[in-house]
Amino acid sequence: MPARPPALPAASRATFWRSLQTLNATRVVIALLLLAYLSLGNRAGLDRSICLLYLALAIGFALSALFVRRRFMLQLLSPIACDLAIISLLYLAGGGIRSGLAILYLFPLAGLAILAPLLVALFCASLVSLFLLGDSAWHLLLADTSERDIMSAGLYGAVLLAAVLVVNRLAARLIGQEALASRRGVEIAVQQAVNRLVMANIGDGILVVDPQGQVHASNPAAQRMLGLAGLEQLERPFSLSAAVALAPLTQAYADWRADSGRATTLLTLRPYNDAALAGVTAAWRARRDLAVHLKVRFAAAETQGLGAERGVIFLQDMTDIEHQAQQLKLASMGRLTASIAHEVRNPLSAIAHATALLAEEVDAPLPQRLLSIVGDNVARVNRMVEDILQLSRKAQVPSEPLALDGFLAALRAEFSETHGLVPDLIAVSVAPGALVRFDALHLREVLLNLLSNALRYASGGPASIRLSVVADTARRLELHVQDDGPGITPEGRAHLFEPFYTTAGNGNGTGLGLGLYLARELCLNNEARLDYEYRFNSDGGANGPSLSGRFVITLKAAG
Structure with a gap:
């Protein structure tokens, strides 16, 4: 057993002083x-x-231990010595062993056994036992008592020694348990501090979720990715299903819980478009145009037998990774561009010039048609080269605003006429007077690319392709391009805007996989952003909500 409180932790020393009080x-x-x-x-x-003397001394000792926390052993042994002396006086005044006052020795000796070393407690108990035996032996010599009284005194002494030993051992065990608990508490507190530091500074998001989708804990990275930077202001625990923008994450978690989903998936969320999250953070309105591309991994915490089941959702922001991958591909494309500029454009110019000269000399319909095909394909290849070359150019945002209503109406008419579409296949919804700062030729190229992709997957019915302009509160406009076809798979979304990645090889100009990449780069050059977001449609039938998607161009409003 520890000999003195100073050898113990602060919590144990405080316990000793409370016990003394x-x-x-x-x-x-x-x-x-x-x-x-x-x-x-x-x-x-x-x-x-x-x-009366005992009462006065007891009050003095109590006040001393209450206001003076120094010299613990002195403040312990002095009252114990006083107790033994006072009880001995009362014992003698009461007539010795027959008074029954010997039981009072148990109080100070038990306290001494708890708070003092075993050797000190046994020493004091031995002194009391010797005193009891000595007093009984003296009265026996005076013929005032019998041998039975000596036996009673011996039994009292044995009981006091046994009580001191048992109480001391029990107290030692309890003190050891308290010291161990104190050390474990310090270790747990340190571990929690380290965990909080790691969770606060780790780049990946972490959510602790129960089977019902209630978020019980999250780190700042997860709150930032999901637009929950002020989560502490919301009701705890926060339900993922309360935010419509987090529906893809909620659905993926439910699929994983049902063992029908994968442990890892890719999601795109737009949390700052969700009215349920408005006001959570001051930056919510200003970041409404942002979307997050997340790699989500699910894991189950080992909580068997604890009566609380928890799942952990790990979130990794793929935006920076995608950007780095694109930058690497762009660097290699820069080297390819120099070669294309010297090795392809000059032969193309020669072929185009020769084709024009032959067209002037040939009058027959068939050669003219063949020369026209050659010229068209030369122009097409030259346009591809120009698209590649313009990746390294930064466009100047035009000073004159672009009116979207007239621009989209003219673009729909042109696209419908070029592809022979019925007039109502493309629906346009835009408020009159919507002005943006975007180069008209660049926006035309971006939308033609997106409309071509939409036409490939749309059903062909009325309004199967929709162009709509939505205003937000951050001086921005969102131009949505959506069709009624199936959404892009998470695997395809992971590489959607990468150069030279394509799932189409039909020879219509999409085979190089540069269309969406060029469209995004043109948007960036015009201080805009092109993104793809998932949407859940409630008309999915017996299979539940169906997954679709749309392209969103976030434009800078003029004004």
Whole structure:
């Protein structure tokens, strides 16, 4: 057992002082009870004087331990010595072993066994035992008592020694358990501090979710990715299903819980478009145009037997990774561009010039048609080269605003006529007077690319392709391009805007996989953003909500 409180942790030392104060308070109560007992029994004045002295000393010891927290062993042993002396005086005044006051020795010796080393407690118990035996032996010599009283004194001494030993061992075990708990508490507190530091600074998001989709804990990265930077202001636990923008994450978590989903998936979320999250953070309105591309991984926490099941959702923002991959491909494309400029454009110019000269000399319809095909394909290849070359150019945002209503109406008419479409296949929804800052030729190229992709997957019915302009509160306009075809798979979304990635090889100009990449780069050059977001349609039938998607161009409003 620890010999002194200073060798123990601060929490254990505080426990020792509290125990000493409790012992002192008990001493005061015992002194009052003795005083009352002796007063009722009309005992001798010596007994009453001793009790009054004991009460005064008990109060003094209690006040000392309460206000002076120094020299613990001195403040412990001094009252114990006083207890033994006072009880011995009462014992002698009461007539010795027959008074029954020997039981009072148990109080100070038990307190000493708890708060002092075992050797000190046994020493004091031995002194009391010797005193009891000595007093009984003296009365036996005086013929005032019998041998039975000596046996009673010996039994009292044995009981006191046994009690001291048992109480000391129990107290030692409890003190050891408290010291261990204190050390474990410090270790747990340090571990929690480290965990909080790691979770606060780690780049990946972490959500702790129960089977019902209630978020019980999250780190700042996850709150930032999901638009929940002020999550502490919301009701805890926060439900993922409460935010419509987090529906893809909620659905993926439910699929994983049902063992029908994958442990890892890719999602695109637009949390700042969700009215349920408005006001959570001051930056919510200003970031409404942002979308996050997340790699999501699910894992189950080992909580068997704890009565609480928890799942952990790890979120990794793929935006920076996609950007780095594109930059690497762009660097290699820059080297390819120099070669194309010298090795392809000059031969193309020669072929185009030769084709024009032959067209002037040939009058027959068939050669003219063949020369026209050659010229068209030369122009097409030259346009591809120009598209590649313009990746390294930065366009200047035009100073003149572009009116979207007239621009989209003219573009729809041109696209419908070029592809022979019925007039109502493309639906346009835009408020009159919507002005943006975007180069008209660049926006035309971006939309023609997106409309061509939409035409490939749309059903062909009325309004199967929709162009709509939506205003937000951050001086921006969103131009949505959506069709009624199936959405892009998460695997395809992961590479959607990468150069030279394509799932089409039909020879219509999309085979190089540069269309969407060029469209995004043109948007960036015009201080706009092109993105793809998933949407859940409620008309999915018996299979539940169906997954679709749309392209969103976030434009800078003029004004």
